[in-house]
Amino acid sequence: LETIQKITIIGAGSWATALVKIFSESNVQISWYLRKANDVSYVNEHGRNPGYLSHTMLPMSYIHPTSDIEEAIDFSDTVLFVVPSAYLPSTLSTIPDGIMDNKWVLSSIKGMIPGASISASEFLNQKLGLKKDRHAIIAGPCHAEEVAMERKTYVTVSSLNEEFAGAIAASLRPSYIQTILNNDPMGVEYAAILKNIIGLACGIAHGLNYGDNFQAVLVSNSFIEIRQFLELLDPRARDLSESAYFGDLLVTAFSPFSRNRHFGQMIGRGYSVQAAQLQMRMVAEGYYAVEGIYNLSRKLGIEMPVTSAIYRILYNFISPFLEFRLLEKKFK
Amino acid sequence: LETIQKITIIGAGSWATALVKIFSESNVQISWYLRKANDVSYVNEHGRNPGYLSHTMLPMSYIHPTSDIEEAIDFSDTVLFVVPSAYLPSTLSTIPDGIMDNKWVLSSIKGMIPGASISASEFLNQKLGLKKDRHAIIAGPCHAEEVAMERKTYVTVSSLNEEFAGAIAASLRPSYIQTILNNDPMGVEYAAILKNIIGLACGIAHGLNYGDNFQAVLVSNSFIEIRQFLELLDPRARDLSESAYFGDLLVTAFSPFSRNRHFGQMIGRGYSVQAAQLQMRMVAEGYYAVEGIYNLSRKLGIEMPVTSAIYRILYNFISPFLEFRLLEKKFK
Numbered sequence: 001l002e003t004i005q006k007i008t009i010i011g012a013g014s015w016a017t018a019l020v021k022i023f024s025e026s027n028v029q030i031s032w033y034l035r036k037a038n039d040v041s042y043v044n045e046h047g048r049n050p051g052y053l054s055h056t057m058l059p060m061s062y063i064h065p066t067s068d069i070e071e072a073i074d075f076s077d078t079v080l081f082v083v084p085s086a087y088l089p090s091t092l093s094t095i096p097d098g099i100m101d102n103k104w105v106l107s108s109i110k111g112m113i114p115g116a117s118i119s120a121s122e123f124l125n126q127k128l129g130l131k132k133d134r135h136a137i138i139a140g141p142c143h144a145e146e147v148a149m150e151r152k153t154y155v156t157v158s159s160l161n162e163e164f165a166g167a168i169a170a171s172l173r174p175s176y177i178q179t180i181l182n183n184d185p186m187g188v189e190y191a192a193i194l195k196n197i198i199g200l201a202c203g204i205a206h207g208l209n210y211g212d213n214f215q216a217v218l219v220s221n222s223f224i225e226i227r228q229f230l231e232l233l234d235p236r237a238r239d240l241s242e243s244a245y246f247g248d249l250l251v252t253a254f255s256p257f258s259r260n261r262h263f264g265q266m267i268g269r270g271y272s273v274q275a276a277q278l279q280m281r282m283v284a285e286g287y288y289a290v291e292g293i294y295n296l297s298r299k300l301g302i303e304m305p306v307t308s309a310i311y312r313i314l315y316n317f318i319s320p321f322l323e324f325r326l327l328e329k330k331f332k
Numbered sequence: 333l334e335t336i337q338k339i340t341i342i343g344a345g346s347w348a349t350a351l352v353k354i355f356s357e358s359n360v361q362i363s364w365y366l367r368k369a370n371d372v373s374y375v376n377e378h379g380r381n382p383g384y385l386s387h388t389m390l391p392m393s394y395i396h397p398t399s400d401i402e403e404a405i406d407f408s409d410t411v412l413f414v415v416p417s418a419y420l421p422s423t424l425s426t427i428p429d430g431i432m433d434n435k436w437v438l439s440s441i442k443g444m445i446p447g448a449s450i451s452a453s454e455f456l457n458q459k460l461g462l463k464k465d466r467h468a469i470i471a472g473p474c475h476a477e478e479v480a481m482e483r484k485t486y487v488t489v490s491s492l493n494e495e496f497a498g499a500i501a502a503s504l505r506p507s508y509i510q511t512i513l514n515n516d517p518m519g520v521e522y523a524a525i526l527k528n529i530i531g532l533a534c535g536i537a538h539g540l541n542y543g544d545n546f547q548a549v550l551v552s553n554s555f556i557e558i559r560q561f562l563e564l565l566d567p568r569a570r571d572l573s574e575s576a577y578f579g580d581l582l583v584t585a586f587s588p589f590s591r592n593r594h595f596g597q598m599i600g601r602g603y604s605v606q607a608a609q610l611q612m613r614m615v616a617e618g619y620y621a622v623e624g625i626y627n628l629s630r631k632l633g634i635e636m637p638v639t640s641a642i643y644r645i646l647y648n649f650i651s652p653f654l655e656f657r658l659l660e661k662k663f664k
Contacts, residue, residue, distance in 0.1 A: 140545075146543040178661075210483065212583050213474040213479075216578075220578045246551075246555065250552070332575065
């Protein structure tokens with residue numbers, strides 16, 4: 001398993017499209033599953049994804065789009081899931097029994113399964129009966145939009161199986177990509193989930209007209225909250241200052257590309273959750289993350305002031321103005 | 333020493349003006365030393381500082397501007413120094429011997445003394461023969477511009493003398509200000525100095541057209557560099573995730589108000605150091621910080637890849653493009 005020659009990529013969003021671009025430019029043959037037959041025709045005809053990163057030309061000699069999930073999975077030994085966490089259960093339910101046996105599985109989903117309080121990786125492991133040494137995750141810090149622009153981007157590949165992670169990392173070769181290896185997939189995945197909550201919180205603060213001085217304090221306090229949560233959820237030595245954890249947080253909290261931040265901003269300005277979701281067209285992963293992490297924090301018996309405040313704003317419809325006034329007093 | 337009634341503030345820049353605003357709105361009587369007699373007349377006549385935050389109306393019934401430093405210092409028992417670190421030596425040299433004896437000293441200077449590789453506080457302590465328990469620092473995370481706009485801002489007061497820090501904190505009372513107490517003035521001061529280097533580095537990266545993905549990795553790696561430096565310089569237990577350290581870094585690295593970031597951006601775009609300084613009118617503290625910290629890092633025998641790269645760019649005129657290409661490979 002030196003580098004991979006073929007891969008199946010399941011997902012049609014912007015990050016899926018960015019990964020299709022990266023793998024295809026690394027000369028990996030790709031079976032690309034897009035749910036809608038229309039999208040498959042469009043990609044075949046135009047060499048671009050009509051819905052996301054739609055200006056990005058993809059090298060079609062490496063890309064085989066299909067809306068037949070069984071055909072897609074049969075194509076290779078390595079299957080990469082990159083769909084919004086909310087759609088992962090329905091996606092898995094369309095996969096015939098048994099065809100995922102003995103596959104290597106990658107996932108690049110930074111979210112919680114709605115209503116289940118488990119991460120995408122945990123869900124995949126449960127549903128596919130996957131062994132942990134046949135699974136790796138691909139993480140940030142990055143925005144798909146900057147991959148499309150070919151701006152320098154670091155991609156983290158994390159697995160308990162270091163050989164597998166190494167093979168994947170070695171298969172990501174465009175000059176604008178640099179890979180980071182990591183052996184703490186649970187920590188990296190949860191840090192990515194939690195950072196979406198911070199991105200959302202920063203957006204709400206911005207929508208409420210707080211400035212940079214406040215945002216710095218909000219992020220500091222949220223970072224401490226993340227650290228305490230991870231220490232309880234999965235205790236092990238990890239340096240949260242590394243790019244895979246901390247960098248990922250920064251790119252979401254401060255970047256104008258962040259969907260979670262954008263969603264939060266609308267909430268802060270007084271949009272209802274429904275109106276904000278309608279207007280965005282995309283799913284803000286942070287919305288489901290808040291519910292899952294909030295429930296987990298209660299199970300673990302840990303105080304998470306920022307997460308709890310965002311939970312009450314989004315799910316109990318408490319005024320963001322009021323919740324942030326209360327948060328102000330708790331910060332240090 | 334419950335709260336203070338009177339204070340001497342030495343400095344005419346934007347952060348000095350912000351502190352004059354905060355103390356005066358807390359009903360503290362202020363003797364405000366401005367070096368130029370013209371500025372004193374202007375403040376007296378218009379109630380605004382002509383040079384910095386010039387739209388901010390100051391409550392003049394609490395403010396007594398003067399260009400006589402002896403008169404300013406005689407006014408109160410507490411003297412706050414808030415001048416650029418580069419001007420601190422010349423400012424101190426104008427103070428007659430003996431009149432600072434038995435004063436309480438505050439400083440809010442986030443920089444290194446040019447050519448000396450010591451911080452502003454260390455310089456004050458040496459020159460004034462100051463006892464450490466008569467000294468406190470006022471730190472961020474904050475930009476003066478947002479204080480002027482009265483946006484929610486957290487101010488850190490740090491001293492080895494907790495009673496003194498408490499008295500100062502209790503004297504900062506506007507509703508938009510919240511205070512954080514801290515007893516690690518050296519750590520807070522050096523974190524503030526180091527963050528200016530990161531701000532500068534982020535600016536250079538931006539000027540070189542790197543995006544948010546790269547910036548996140550740059551800040552993560554810089555943060556690890558700061559941590560290792562502080563652990564060697566002054567080992568003690570401290571949580572760098574707290575606002576006083578980490579928040580201060582964030583506000584500089586990511587805010588458009590940051591002078592260091594702005595200065596760095598011009599360097600990244602190909603301005604010479606001199607041209608960038610001329611165009612900015614303000615001193616970017618990071619410029620002196622880089623030299624001081626670089627020299628200290630060599631004394632301490634610690635590798636600081638980001639600081640060293642910025643040093644070579646600013647002082648040895650190595651191409652920023654080249655230095656960042658080399659940094660790219662070192663990051664993780």
